[in-house]
Amino acid sequence: MSTPLVEMKNVSIAFGGVRAVDNVSIDLHAGEVVGLLGHNGAGKSTLIKMLSGAYKMDSGEIWIEGNKATINSPRDSRDYNIETIYQTLALADNLDAASNLFLGRELTTPFGFVDDSRMESETRKIMARLNPNFKKLKEPVSALSGGQRQSVAIARAVYFNAKILIMDEPTAALGVHETAMVAELIGELKKQGLGIFLISHDTREMMELCDRVAVMKNGQLIGSERVEDVTEDDILSMIILGKNPKAAA
Numbered sequence: 001m002s003t004p005l006v007e008m009k010n011v012s013i014a015f016g017g018v019r020a021v022d023n024v025s026i027d028l029h030a031g032e033v034v035g036l037l038g039h040n041g042a043g044k045s046t047l048i049k050m051l052s053g054a055y056k057m058d059s060g061e062i063w064i065e066g067n068k069a070t071i072n073s074p075r076d077s078r079d080y081n082i083e084t085i086y087q088t089l090a091l092a093d094n095l096d097a098a099s100n101l102f103l104g105r106e107l108t109t110p111f112g113f114v115d116d117s118r119m120e121s122e123t124r125k126i127m128a129r130l131n132p133n134f135k136k137l138k139e140p141v142s143a144l145s146g147g148q149r150q151s152v153a154i155a156r157a158v159y160f161n162a163k164i165l166i167m168d169e170p171t172a173a174l175g176v177h178e179t180a181m182v183a184e185l186i187g188e189l190k191k192q193g194l195g196i197f198l199i200s201h202d203t204r205e206m207m208e209l210c211d212r213v214a215v216m217k218n219g220q221l222i223g224s225e226r227v228e229d230v231t232e233d234d235i236l237s238m239i240i241l242g243k244n245p246k247a248a249a
């Protein structure tokens, strides 16, 4: 077994009296998609926010590629090549794809000026690789479809050499066609060896996209199973009853 890209060990965080994440351990390998499922408020977003540096855990450890990591901020997380695509996509609506791709990390000329033409050509290159149908390079991203906006966000992560990608409900607001496009992108990133934590409420979609699914309830991890080892009913009973039918066997 290879060293996991990510190991979260006995991670906990509470808000006031609420144990939002309660002693959860989970890992992620290169080229693997691990899905997080569970009802609203189960703790999925909070769990990944400790990895993305948005929240600081109360206790537990995070190991990245076999080394103990210190993640106290989103910047720390990026330094470990972790990129996050949030539930509410953080794109600047009035800017075009290239400006969004390099937002806060602009390319500059040797004289220190923002290098628009290089940013545009780099954007063209990466979009050609990720989403060849993407043509709207010059338009503000507010004019893009949800799926196209997703590809800009994913391109940003890939361009900056993400090894670990966190996607919190990337398809929640998308139509069927656009969801298929994001699914294709996820497959492509997986082939390139990225590890992906994916959050979604769509159990069937998760069983298609993920190698493993982990179910949370009331802040606790109910189980983590390879998709080929479980049925959709197994997963639903984990979500609803908070019991892993596989663990009893």
Ligand SMILES: Nc1ncnc2c1ncn2[C@@H]1O[C@H](COP(=O)(O)OP(=O)(O)OP(=O)(O)O)[C@@H](O)[C@H]1O
Binding pocket: 015, 018, 019, 020, 038, 039, 040, 041, 042, 043, 044, 045, 046, 047
């Ligand atoms: N910043 C915060 N302050 C207080 N409570 C919080 C905070 N963030 C999350 N919580 C609480 O932690 C628990 C887990 O929330 P979380 O957002 O992780 O759930 P989730 O599984 O992502 O749900 P959803 O599917 O609705 O996105 C909830 O009870 C929520 O109210």
Ligand SMILES: [Mg+2]
Binding pocket: 044, 045, 046, 087, 168
């Ligand atoms: Mg959430």
